[in-house]
Amino acid sequence: MYAARMYRARSDDTWTAARSAYEAGEPAESVCERFDLGRSNFNRRKAAEGWRRADQSDPDPIDLAFDDHDDDLPDMDEADFADFAFRRMTVEARRGRLQAAQGWSRLRDAALRQMMAAEREADRLDAARSRRARRDSADRLDDATRVSRSIQAHAQAVLAAARTDRAAALETTPPPAPELDRLDSPKPRSRADRRRQAALARKRGPP
DSSP states (O other): OOOOOOOOOOOHHHHHHHHHHHHTTOOHHHHHHHHTOOHHHHHHHHHHHTOOOTTSOOOOOOOTTOOTTOOOOOOOOHHHHHHHHHHHHHHHHHTTOHHHHHHHHHHHHHHHHHHHHHHHHHHHHHHHHHHHHHHHHHHHHHHHHHHHHHHHHHHHHHHHHHHHHHHHHHHHSOOOOOOHHHHSOOOOOSHHHHHHHHHHHHHHOOO
16 A cells, blocks of 8 residues: 555745746746645646746737637647636626626636646556556566575575485495404503513414
């Protein structure tokens, strides 16, 4: 079991500092890592509040004569469209066209939902790749452990066989022949002992 990732709300001061760092030119990845922010939440707030980096060009001016029923919208991704819809919503609200503003608000929310869905899918794929990598690593470790145990068992078997052969060889080796000196009387250590030994030899006669 792997520990679930924990999320917590960030303060307004943290988001203000993160926005300032991003708009000053710091990359989004660095900002999220430095302030411990989720990338999905960062992108949603960036799109919702219209954050723009200092090194980015100014957005195209909004065409106030834009026809709400015109389907010829510029080609843009979800984040750009969310920003575009937010600006259109603001313009329409200022002009008192609340119904049109609500329509752009719904489009903006739809774009943000698509961003969230895409990010969740990317996170799911990253998590799946991470789990697969961990499984592969665990499988390689298991294989290495099995090989190590097999080598150890083989070495123990060879050592046991060598000990058995050595014990069998010792059992079949005949005992050494007794020395002739051990059958005779002990060698005399003094002159009197040597004389007694010589007298016994004379009584026995020649062999």
